Amino acid sequence: MNLPVRNSILLLQILLFVINSTAQSNKELSYRKFLSLVKSTNLQAQKAENNLPFADYQLKAAKGNFDPQLNSSFNSKQYNSKNYFNYGSAEIKQPLFSSHYLKMGYQYGQGLNLNPEFETSEAGLPYVGVEVSLLQGLLIDKRRAELKKANYYSDFYKDELKIQLNELFYYASTTYLEGIYSKKINSIYAYFSNLAQQRLTGISELSNVGEKPAVDTIEAAIYLQGRLLEMQASEIELNKKSTEIQTLISNSEELVKDPIVYTDSLDQLYLSARIAIQQFLPNETISNPLLSQYIAKQKILETELRLKRELIKPVLDVSYNFLSNDIQPYLQGFTTNAYKWGATFSFPLYLRKARNEYKMAQIAVQNNELETINKQNQFSNKRKFIVETLKVCQEQIINAEKSVNYSNLLVEAEKLKFMNGESSLFLVNARENKWLENELKLAEYKLKYLKTILELVYTDGNLNYELS
Numbered sequence: 001m002n003l004p005v006r007n008s009i010l011l012l013q014i015l016l017f018v019i020n021s022t023a024q025s026n027k028e029l030s031y032r033k034f035l036s037l038v039k040s041t042n043l044q045a046q047k048a049e050n051n052l053p054f055a056d057y058q059l060k061a062a063k064g065n066f067d068p069q070l071n072s073s074f075n076s077k078q079y080n081s082k083n084y085f086n087y088g089s090a091e092i093k094q095p096l097f098s099s100h101y102l103k104m105g106y107q108y109g110q111g112l113n114l115n116p117e118f119e120t121s122e123a124g125l126p127y128v129g130v131e132v133s134l135l136q137g138l139l140i141d142k143r144r145a146e147l148k149k150a151n152y153y154s155d156f157y158k159d160e161l162k163i164q165l166n167e168l169f170y171y172a173s174t175t176y177l178e179g180i181y182s183k184k185i186n187s188i189y190a191y192f193s194n195l196a197q198q199r200l201t202g203i204s205e206l207s208n209v210g211e212k213p214a215v216d217t218i219e220a221a222i223y224l225q226g227r228l229l230e231m232q233a234s235e236i237e238l239n240k241k242s243t244e245i246q247t248l249i250s251n252s253e254e255l256v257k258d259p260i261v262y263t264d265s266l267d268q269l270y271l272s273a274r275i276a277i278q279q280f281l282p283n284e285t286i287s288n289p290l291l292s293q294y295i296a297k298q299k300i301l302e303t304e305l306r307l308k309r310e311l312i313k314p315v316l317d318v319s320y321n322f323l324s325n326d327i328q329p330y331l332q333g334f335t336t337n338a339y340k341w342g343a344t345f346s347f348p349l350y351l352r353k354a355r356n357e358y359k360m361a362q363i364a365v366q367n368n369e370l371e372t373i374n375k376q377n378q379f380s381n382k383r384k385f386i387v388e389t390l391k392v393c394q395e396q397i398i399n400a401e402k403s404v405n406y407s408n409l410l411v412e413a414e415k416l417k418f419m420n421g422e423s424s425l426f427l428v429n430a431r432e433n434k435w436l437e438n439e440l441k442l443a444e445y446k447l448k449y450l451k452t453i454l455e456l457v458y459t460d461g462n463l464n465y466e467l468s
Contacts, residue, residue, distance in 0.1 A: 070092050071090070136311060172248050175241065183266070246260065
């Protein structure tokens with residue numbers, strides 16, 4: 001083979017290796033990468049993120065109640081070649097952070113048949129003035145209440161974002177753990193299927209030379225078939241969990257195209273979690289966003305209660321306008337000798353609407369306060385239960401590891417006796433079945449331990465699902 005051809009083949013091999021490595025890396029999915037993909041690609045996570053701009057828009061809308069308002073109107077009537085009237089007005093009102101307004105306006109009215117009340121000079125009638133609520137609305141009104149509630153709703157929706165992400169990460173993390181658990185179970189069955197295959201091959205060879213009866217070959221073959229069926233069932237479960245994981249990151253096309261290659265194992269995450277749990281346990285503060293949301297809701301309801309109490313008062317609104325019949329710079333034409341003022345008063349005789357709405361608001365505040373205390377107790381008691389469960393799970397894992405080691409020793413001893421003709425294949429299979437059972441139990445306890453830690457993170461609400 002000449003040198004150019006050899007170099008071309010070498011380059012092709014390198015290129016294929018790089019392509020294969022890239023494809024393999026695209027399939028690989030660690031627990032950290034999975035959580036990152038869930039946060040960036042999952043539609044529920046994107047939906048949860050919309051809570052932040054929603055809260056911001058709501059706050060800006062509430063602040064809009066204090067924007068200045070411009071009003072204007074004009075009416076004119078011409079009939080039988082006569083100017084019956086021309087009447088117009090323009091006014092700008094600036095709400096203050098109270099139930100008061102500053103206003104400035106201009107009126108113009110001329111005509112043969114104009115109501116004298118609206119008649120002005122040729123220059124029109126400028127005015128500046130105020131509107132004041134002296135009873136209802138003096139301490140708080142709907143505009144101020146809406147702004148206060150919008151500020152509290154900002155916290156409410158921030159907590160809603162955390163609640164939704166907490167739900168999503170808890171479900172996603174649990175699904176990933178079940179995926180690597182299925183991988184572990186499948187690898188256990190594959191290992192024991194391989195042992196059964198080796199045993200069948202060895203017994204078949206011994207049977208051919210007359211050292212073992214032919215019935216042992218049949219028994220070994222049946223045992224192998226059972227192991228293969230169990231391994232195939234575990235493969236179905238593994239594929240099912242992989243599909244569930246791909247659904248959670250369905251926008252990540254690079255992973256959906258190919259089967260998932262888990263880079264983390266159940267044993268690795270278990271060891272990492274044992275270290276991480278030392279940081280979780282001492283911190284007994286429950287910062288679950290659901291509790292924070294109840295507190296924000298309490299402030300919203302208390303603001304509504306304050307407004308309902310204010311609405312029981314009579315309405316007394318007073319307005320006062322300085323008038324001028326001359327348009328001069330800096331409004332020099334205004335004097336205290338030309339003014340217009342008025343007052344309005346209203347009060348429902350029975351107050352049934354205002355009083356009963358206030359009582360309903362009181363009940364809403366009390367119910368939310370009771371529910372907040374109830375949730376705090378639930379989370380506190382649940383955390384204590386989870387901590388105790390973790391201790392028991394740790395003891396179960398220690399005992400299960402001992403059982404696995406003891407079972408392995410018994411299997412090796414039984415195999416030696418079988419080879420010496422002092423035991424039977426049935427006993428070897430029975431010992432191996434117990435070993436398999438203990439391996440499965442150990443994997444199950446590790447999964448339970450990891451899930452319990454996730455439950456602790458979910459209860460605390462700190463979103464620290466990385467287990468490291």
